[in-house]
Amino acid sequence: MSADRALQVCLLGGTGSIGDSTLDVIARHPERFCLRAISGYRNLEKLAAICARFKPARVAVAHPEDVAVLANDLKTRAGPPMPEILSGAVALEQLAAEPSVDLVMAAIVGGAGLSSCLAAAREGKVIALANKEALVMSGALMINACQEHGAQLLPVDSEHNAVLQCLPARALAVRSPGCGRIGNDPALGIRCVTLTASGGPFRTWSREAMRSASIEQAVAHPRWKMGRKISVDSATLMNKGLELIEAHWLFGLHPEQLRVLVHPQSIVHALVQYDDGSVLAELGHPDMRSPIAHALAWACEPATRLHTPVASLDLAVLGRLDFEAPDEIRFPALRLARQAMEAGGNAACVLNAANEVAVDAFLHQRCGFLQIEACVEEVLQQHADPAPPRELAAVLESDRRSREAAASFLRRGRALH
Ligand code: NAD
Ligand code: MG
Numbered sequence: 102m103s104a105d106r107a108l109q110v111c112l113l114g115g116t117g118s119i120g121d122s123t124l125d126v127i128a129r130h131p132e133r134f135c136l137r138a139i140s141g142y143r144n145l146e147k148l149a150a151i152c153a154r155f156k157p158a159r160v161a162v163a164h165p166e167d168v169a170v171l172a173n174d175l176k177t178r179a180g181p182p183m184p185e186i187l188s189g190a191v192a193l194e195q196l197a198a199e200p201s202v203d204l205v206m207a208a209i210v211g212g213a214g215l216s217s218c219l220a221a222a223r224e225g226k227v228i229a230l231a232n233k234e235a236l237v238m239s240g241a242l243m244i245n246a247c248q249e250h251g252a253q254l255l256p257v258d259s260e261h262n263a264v265l266q267c268l269p270a271r272a273l274a275v276r277s278p279g280c281g282r283i284g285n286d287p288a289l290g291i292r293c294v295t296l297t298a299s300g301g302p303f304r305t306w307s308r309e310a311m312r313s314a315s316i317e318q319a320v321a322h323p324r325w326k327m328g329r330k331i332s333v334d335s336a337t338l339m340n341k342g343l344e345l346i347e348a349h350w351l352f353g354l355h356p357e358q359l360r361v362l363v364h365p366q367s368i369v370h371a372l373v374q375y376d377d378g379s380v381l382a383e384l385g386h387p388d389m390r391s392p393i394a395h396a397l398a399w400a401c402e403p404a405t406r407l408h409t410p411v412a413s414l415d416l417a418v419l420g421r422l423d424f425e426a427p428d429e430i431r432f433p434a435l436r437l438a439r440q441a442m443e444a445g446g447n448a449a450c451v452l453n454a455a456n457e458v459a460v461d462a463f464l465h466q467r468c469g470f471l472q473i474e475a476c477v478e479e480v481l482q483q484h485a486d487p488a489p490p491r492e493l494a495a496v497l498e499s500d501r502r503s504r505e506a507a508a509s510f511l512r513r514g515r516a517l518h
Pocket of ligand 1: 115116210259330
């Protein structure tokens with residue numbers, strides 16, 4: 102990427118938590134990054150405030166009727182130049198695929214981000230990937246599209262970004278991240294990769310206590326401030342399960358090379374153990390601006406750094422770091438995700454779809470906390486198929502059928518109570 106020209110960024114899901122952190126990093130480095138395009142779904146007020154400040158050329162909203170609302174708001178708020186405002190799901194793909202865009206920050210939550218992410222891959226963009234569900238659903242399809250079209254997948258998820266930082270420069274000089282072959286290259290000698298998990302708000306809770314967990318309790322993450330869906334995933338540990346699958350695809354790691362370690366302080370984000378017994382880990386305060394800044398700097402020039410206001414780490418002040426094995430009896434979502442990763446085929450897509458439906462139901466008081474994993478287990482049993490989906494249409498069909506099955510499972514559950 103040229104150093105004398107600001108990197109043109111398309112921020113998809115710009116009104117969320119990752120969106121906030123990304124805009125914070127971009128605003129601190131205006132000479133390096135320019136917000137070319139942004140999507141914000143239905144959060145029009147926040148989108149208008151961002152547009153007034155960053156002046157992107159193009160904006161995407163969810164519905165056609167929102168276009169005029171946003172345009173009017175912007176006229177009174179900011180005046181010219183006005184951005185081009187597009188609407189609908191296809192607008193996300195148009196924004197991502199635009200020739201002048203260098204980097205797509207994929208920060209939409211859930212399967213809604215898949216098509217735009219794939220569109221960016223097919224246009225050979227640099228993709229800063231926060232939207233783990235897109236990769237979990239599509240797996241080899243996404244990796245192959247990146248390889249075929251020369252796209253790069255830079256992990257923004259803190260654990261995966263940490264793994265990237267712990268890999269030998271030699272590995273990355275010849276292969277771009279997301280190429281899917283790093284883990285099984287014997288010359289690199291990667292024995293295993295450990296992703297840490299804070300353990301979530303219910304780390305010490307009994308199953309009985311979790312049964313009546315409220316929405317507020319489930320989204321009250323002890324370390325990270327995040328969107329509601331990923332917060333619930335962190336409470337069930339499904340987030341870590343999705344992250345195992347994400348790491349499997351990003352780095353080409355065999356399921357047996359992947360471990361999870363509970364680490365309540367969230368200071369160590371991941372560890373890479375090598376064949377000679379050495380372990381490299383990445384540490385830092387839990388603040389998404391660090392991995393985002395790392396990915397954005399990497400997109401300009403690998404192995405460079407950007408300044409962020411994240412505080413320096415003082416281990417003497419912290420005093421101790423704690424670690425414990427994950428409890429897959431109390432947190433079966435982790436076991437289910439591992440099963441889906443090992444099963445291959447469409448299983449990860451099914452797991453993700455059922456989880457999205459069940460988490461949404463929980464967040465709308467249509468099911469209890471423990472029904473999330475029960476729903477995922479049932480739908481996985483019914484719909485997992487060992488044949489891997491060969492095209493986007495097949496992924497979307499598995500996704501649709503699993504969502505239907507999950508909704509039906511939850512309806513039956515409500516009828517019984
Ligand atoms: P969030 O809920 O705060 O934001 C989600 C964004 O997606 C918003 O801009 C929202 O408007 C948009 N969106 C929601 N539904 C949409 C739809 N149907 N179509 C188009 N846009 C839609 O979520 P977040 O915490 O920022 O997480 C975003 C992604 O990043 C998730 O995949 C999450 O797993 C991942 N992630 C987040 C964090 C974090 O710290 N927040 C860390 C690692 C990974
Ligand atoms: Mg993470």
